[in-house]
Amino acid sequence: xxxxxxxxxxxxxxxxxxxxxxxxxxxxxxxxxxxxxxxxxxxxxxxxxxxxxxxxxxxxxxxxxxxxxxxxxxxxxxxxxxxxxxxxxxxxxxxxxxxxxxxxxxxxxxxxxxxxxxxxxxxxxxxxxxxxxxxxxxxxxxxxxxxxxxxxxxxxxxxxxxxxxxxxxxxxxxxxxxxxxxxxxxxxxxxxxxxxxxxxxxxxxxxxxxxxxxxxxxxxxxxxxxxxxxxxxxxxxxxxxxxxxxxxxxxxxxxxxxxxxxxxxxxxxxxxxxxxxxxxxxxxxxxxxxxxxxxxxxxxxxxxxxxxxxxxxxxx
Amino acid sequence: xxxxxxxxxxxxxxxxxxxxxxxxxxxxxxxxxxxxxxxxxxxxxxxxxxxxxxxxxxxxxxxxxxxxxxxxxxxxxxxxxxxxxxxxxxxxxxxxxxxxxxxxxxxxxxxxxxxxxxxxxxxxxxxxxxxxxxxxxxxxxxxxxxxxxxxxxxxxxxxxxxxxxxxxxxxxxxxxxxxxxxxxxxxxxxxxxxxxxxxxxxxxxxxxxxxxxxxxxxxxxxxxxxxxxxxxxxxxxxxxxxxxxxxxxxxxxxxxxxxxxxxxxxxxxxxxxxxxxxxxxxxxxxxxxxxxxxxxxxxxxxxxxxxxxxxxxxxx
Numbered sequence: 001x002x003x004x005x006x007x008x009x010x011x012x013x014x015x016x017x018x019x020x021x022x023x024x025x026x027x028x029x030x031x032x033x034x035x036x037x038x039x040x041x042x043x044x045x046x047x048x049x050x051x052x053x054x055x056x057x058x059x060x061x062x063x064x065x066x067x068x069x070x071x072x073x074x075x076x077x078x079x080x081x082x083x084x085x086x087x088x089x090x091x092x093x094x095x096x097x098x099x100x101x102x103x104x105x106x107x108x109x110x111x112x113x114x115x116x117x118x119x120x121x122x123x124x125x126x127x128x129x130x131x132x133x134x135x136x137x138x139x140x141x142x143x144x145x146x147x148x149x150x151x152x153x154x155x156x157x158x159x160x161x162x163x164x165x166x167x168x169x170x171x172x173x174x175x176x177x178x179x180x181x182x183x184x185x186x187x188x189x190x191x192x193x194x195x196x197x198x199x200x201x202x203x204x205x206x207x208x209x210x211x212x213x214x215x216x217x218x219x220x221x222x223x224x225x226x227x228x229x230x231x232x233x234x235x236x237x238x239x240x241x242x243x244x245x246x247x248x249x250x251x252x253x254x255x256x257x258x259x260x261x262x263x264x265x266x267x268x269x270x271x272x273x274x275x276x277x278x279x280x281x282x283x284x285x286x287x288x289x290x291x292x293x294x295x296x297x298x299x300x301x302x303x304x305x306x307x308x309x310x311x312x313x314x315x316x
Numbered sequence: 317x318x319x320x321x322x323x324x325x326x327x328x329x330x331x332x333x334x335x336x337x338x339x340x341x342x343x344x345x346x347x348x349x350x351x352x353x354x355x356x357x358x359x360x361x362x363x364x365x366x367x368x369x370x371x372x373x374x375x376x377x378x379x380x381x382x383x384x385x386x387x388x389x390x391x392x393x394x395x396x397x398x399x400x401x402x403x404x405x406x407x408x409x410x411x412x413x414x415x416x417x418x419x420x421x422x423x424x425x426x427x428x429x430x431x432x433x434x435x436x437x438x439x440x441x442x443x444x445x446x447x448x449x450x451x452x453x454x455x456x457x458x459x460x461x462x463x464x465x466x467x468x469x470x471x472x473x474x475x476x477x478x479x480x481x482x483x484x485x486x487x488x489x490x491x492x493x494x495x496x497x498x499x500x501x502x503x504x505x506x507x508x509x510x511x512x513x514x515x516x517x518x519x520x521x522x523x524x525x526x527x528x529x530x531x532x533x534x535x536x537x538x539x540x541x542x543x544x545x546x547x548x549x550x551x552x553x554x555x556x557x558x559x560x561x562x563x564x565x566x567x568x569x570x571x572x573x574x575x576x577x578x579x580x581x582x583x584x585x586x587x588x589x590x591x592x593x594x595x596x597x598x599x600x601x602x603x604x605x606x607x608x609x610x611x612x613x614x615x616x617x618x619x620x621x622x623x624x625x626x627x628x629x630x631x632x
Contacts, residue, residue, distance in 0.1 A: 026342035028364060047590045048344060267627070274363045274592040274623030307590030311583070311632065 005246055006157050008195035011188065014061040014157035015164055021060045021093060024165055025049050032272050037288050039295030042173070043269075044166040047277050047307030051085045051113075053234075054162050054185055054305050055149070059086035061158030062147040063094050071096050073143035078124075078131040080106040081234060082306055083149035088119035099144050101134045109310065150184030151240025160188025166301050167196045174298035177284035179305050180204040180213040180254060181235035183243030189303065190250035203293060204247065204254040205283040207232045207262060213239045217247060217254040231259055231315055234280030234306060255293060261286035263315045269304070279315070281305040321562055322473050324511035327504065330473035331480055334376040337409060340481055341365050348588050353604050355611030358489070359585075360482040363593050363623030367401045367429075369550075370478050370501055370621050371465070375402035377474030378463045379410050387412050389459035394440075394447040396422040397550060398622055399465035404435035415460050417450045419443075425626065466500030467556030476504025482617050483512045490614035493600035495621050496520040496529040496570060497551035499559030505619065506566035519609060520563065520570040521599040523548045523578060529555045533563060533570040547575055547631055550596030550622060571609060577602035579631045585620070594625040 025045045034040055046054035063075060074097030077087050084100045091098035098119040102111060103126035114121055124134040139146060147155065162185070163176060176193050180186045186204040193202035206213050210228035216239055225238040239247070247254075257265075266282035268289075269275065281304045287293045288300070341361045350356055362370035379391060390413030393403050400416045407414035414435040418427060419442035430437055440450040455462060463471065478501070479492060492509050496502045502520040509518035522529050526544035532555055541554040555563070563570075573581075582598035584605075585591065597620045603609045604616070 026344075028342075031366065050347065052590050270592060270627060274368050276586060276590040276592060311586060311630075314627075316627065 001241060003242055004153065005242065006153055006191060008191055010157045011160040011164060011192055014154065015161045017064050018057055018060040018158060018161060021064070022057050023049055025162070027166060027169060028273055028275070030272050033268065037295055039288065039298045039300045041295070041300045041302055042166065042170050043273065044162055044301065044303050045275060046162055047275060047281060047304050051082060051089055052306055052308045053082035053086065054159055054303065055082040055086035056089065057161050058152070058155035058158035058184060059083065059090040059147065062152060062154040063087070063090040063096070065154050066145060070145050073145065074098055075147050076100070076135060076138050076142070076144035077147050077149065078102070078135045079149050080110055082308055084110070084119070085113045085117060087147055088114050088117035092118045097142070097144065099138045099142060101131055101138065103131065107310070148240070150182030151242050153242070155184055156188045156242065156246070158188070159184045160192045162303055163189040163192040163301070164196065166303070167192065170301070172197050173200045173301040175201045175203060175293065175295060176301040177203050177205055177287060177293065178303040179232070179235055179280050179283045180206045180239065181280065182237045183213060183239040183247055185303060185305060186251060187243040187246035190246060194250045201252040202250070204251055205287040206254060206256050207235055207283060208256045208258055210235050211256045213247070214254045214256050216244055217251070220248065230262070232262055232280040232283060234278060235283070255287050257283050257286040257290055257292060261290045265289055267316050276307045276309060277304050278306045278309040281307065317557060319558060320469065321558065322469055322507060324507055326473045327476040327480060327508055330377040330470065331477045333380050334373055334474060334477060337376045337380070338373050339365055341478070343482060343485060344589055344591070346588050349584065353611055355604065355614045355616045357611070357616045357618055358482065358486050359589065359618050359620050360478055361591060361620050362478055363591060363597060363620050367398060367405055368622055368624045369398035369402065370475055370619065371398040371402035372405065373477050374468070374471035374474035374500060375399065375406040375463065378468060378470040379403070379406040379412070381470050382461060386461050389461065390414055391463050392416070392451060392454050392458070392460035393463050393465065394418070394451045395465050396426055398624055400426070400435070401429045401433060403463055404430050404433035408434045413458070413460065415454045415458060417447055417454065419447065423626070464556070466498030467558050469558070471500055472504045472558065472562070474504070475500045476508045478619055479505040479508040479617070480512065482619070483508065486617070488513045489516045489617040491517045491519060491609065491611060492617040493519050493521055493603060493609065494619040495548070495551055495596050495599045496522045496555065497596065498553045499529060499555040499563055501619060501621060502567060503559040503562035506562060510566050517568040518566070520567055521603040522570060522572050523551055523599060524572045524574055526551050527572050529563070530570045530572050532560055533567070536564065546578070548578055548596040548599060550594060551599070571603050573599050573602035573606055573608060577606045581605055583632050592623045592625060593620050594622050595631070597621040597623065
């Protein structure tokens, strides 16, 4: 398939577009985690972003770059996660309709979040086929524009802005680490890192139980995620085609981490940094703790991707 | 008793002294909490301060303003809470000895924290008498200077710097709210607010179950805390004499909140803002949620005092 891949200039444009809409999130450091890891770690707190995840950046950029004639018809997507909430809020801010397809078994708390942003939810059976079929029907009926959670030009550009801010605010890094699920964050971050941090490495981190990006990257062939299983529920999806194309060209390495490592890293961040992150956001620190990435005496940027976690159901 | 009370100029001096030692903590906002409360709330995140509490400011200022001839002898205090960890770390940074008296039944996690900063701990029986006696013995033996957790000139000046940063970074406020335990934070904040935010109100908030500051303020007479009982374990102590003197002159109001309100506010901040705060830090938001302070259409500053909470033992 032929498609245009975002350039750094597109991310600059995206940043101009969403600057006033999304938080410029704080960057935190922890002396005790630096002592444990031997590196100098800078955590970009996208858990403190609106809707509690970096996803708001991409959704905003997609919504606010729609052509005028699309605005009345609105946007749609199928998602049960952070992207659904992000798209719903971005559409509300722009004052256009958002149609979200969610599996009927989605957690009540996620349904409520999406509803509270005023999106129109259509429930479907919890299969990919049913999701896609339902989404097609909605598109036919409403003319709404699909905004894919990651395999989307404007979404990738929006996600890249987190790493852009990190480098603008703290200078160049030896290594930048971010989680990989569908690859929206990693592909956007990789474009930015190549442009603004050319001497540093950009590394994606994935759970062992959902290692399709790792396998794809190392076999140079897009391998789907089959029966993925990890506590990092934001990283279950397969890498998108556009995302993979970018990752192949611009990412330096992908490594995997264990479930135990994810939980340990998550807890360490809760305890030492006093912030709430979801398991998906803990994978980069897990890679450091499990010695998959050597950070000794290195300056390291870490994107903490999100903080949406069920407080009734903590893994510790 | 006659003693000198800090002026705003002393807090400016304190700020110069500790600026490079303590984090200039981020200020967060939450659209959803604004919608719930009807105000425009700015949360100064001292839970993200070193040692997880504003206490590091006061401890640093006390340690770094010691006269040269005191340095070798070091500092001491009795505390089982955030002040002990703060003083231990400040002393380590200055490379002087810290002697901490802790009750033998202090939680293991607190003992560990103080130990990890290299302080010398002396355990005593869990009574105020035993604590004070043990501290006197240590002072006699070592010549260490006592740094009281709140009834101390330099500590008050250090604590005031959080509110100074908040106003410097975000301009004037209609209302500034902060918790009251011993009154170190409230007295320092009140001095700053009178100087930099003279048209706004500065209000202290206290748990109903530990309402000595409330009763003292309204009777104009220092009333001790008797059998206090609240989940906000940082607010159990009685207001100090120097603190009360300042609060009488410079604080506009003190209000109290229920235990239920504290837990609700704490959970709301965890869920919506994705940060970890301890119960003591939740009392200002509780006062808003319980309509003890009207914030409708007002710009409100809130000091989130700390984030040290036992993850094994959450109240929700």
